[in-house]
Amino acid sequence: MSTIVRKSPLPRYYQLKEIMREKIRSGEWKPGDLIPSERELGEQYGISRMTARQAITELVNEGLFYREQGKGTFVSRRKITQQLIHLTGFTEDMKARGQQPGTRVLSAEMRPADEAVAERLRIKPGLQIFRLHRLRLADGEPLAIEVSHISFIGCEKLLEEDLEHNSLYRLLETKYGLPLVEADQELEAGLIGSEEAQYLKVPVGSPALFTRRVTYTERNQPIEYASSVYCGNKYVFYTHMKREQLLS
Amino acid sequence: MSTIVRKSPLPRYYQLKEIMREKIRSGEWKPGDLIPSERELGEQYGISRMTARQAITELVNEGLFYREQGKGTFVSRRKITQQLIHLTGFTEDMKARGQQPGTRVLSAEMRPADEAVAERLRIKPGLQIFRLHRLRLADGEPLAIEVSHISFIGCEKLLEEDLEHNSLYRLLETKYGLPLVEADQELEAGLIGSEEAQYLKVPVGSPALFTRRVTYTERNQPIEYASSVYCGNKYVFYTHMKREQLLS
DNA sequence: CAGGCACAGTGGTATATACAACTATCAGAG
């Protein structure tokens, strides 16, 4: 069992968060399970109840747990609430769900934008853009196919990146200085086609969730148009909605 | 100035949250402003630093404040256009899309909550709840089937409402005084089953978009659990996402 | 003048403690 140490550079509540995340990932704690009480966790790891409580509270906020007064704290059945109104890439999304993201690059190339893509990226058709075709895995299993079209000055440098082990979004934001501010996304139900069926290892005609997303950097500049096909029976999209703004 | 009292039924940190919200609403605290320190707030309102900190932490989580270590806590600069994902019922949703909503009530009854529903509504299994089964039309064409489970004190009065010509959400908010504040929704791709196929007039095995939604009224009290099946080829779900950003 | 250091103020982490509110269970009274 992992232990929590004083000397570690990381705070104790953070260490406990990671330990509990791992218990979910590994399946030791399953959805609906009652987890040990705050006092129990504190005692078990040699930290105070309030510190354990802080770790739990943050995971509750992230949607991994829910509490019921007088009864205890439980592992969520739905995995995410708040977090997903936030724009996340596949990598971040999977981590938030407690699954291990994986990627296989099927192709990466520069090529001219066709009309549909050009319109979404607000560029002229025929301009050279970076096109990335990836198979996405969760815990090693094929989950989705994603085609990204990226357009910015110098985007051909992406050809030299290792996109199997790096998050595209993280790269854009850190190395290329392109903050991803917001995105418009469409979701639609459909059926798996023959080409996708091979990659995803499911029968043709299985349910599929199609998503199309335009991601914007600063000044509402479109930078990516991505279209994905998720296996319908392996992926649930979560969203959180608010009725009215708290502030006028 | 408002004060925080011990006798109040509401917790102190909650009272302070409301006070600070009001300061933002009223313009006393403007975006970018430095707010008083945790110690200062505690002293000012006669509560401990940790209690003040809890109030601030929750407002940070809600995006109203951001903290900078060593400097202080500031009012967020971000526009409050955050709530781009509006919580809407079917009626409002269709109107926003420029289509004519229609409804056929298939059944409306009181009956005991099964385990799955009870958990989502955070009530005990077996409690009597209102169950509404509706076929939803857009411009006269069948679009979706929706089953709503509603639980609040006096919900049996809904049996007498005309729910073919009134929006359920509007009724709850206006007549029953139950504001619908937010909702968690799941979306998943699937296939149309035989029963649904008849109502929706599409072949069995057509693509379908399944949604499950828990709607909350004040104080995070779940009030409705609705599960819907949309014809996959007639409905697209739109969402707008923002990236969580460190403002500084 | 330039650089460095001390200091005060801020949020960040952590503990110990106490009681309230709520839930489930069980024993006992009626």
Next chain:
DNA sequence: CTCTGATAGTTGTATATACCACTGTGCCTG
């Protein structure tokens, strides 16, 4: 049998305290 009350265990709220990490200021030294 049913109802009541006691009880133990849970999360929820609240306090007091302590020290750490980081930031800005300004004084002091070189």
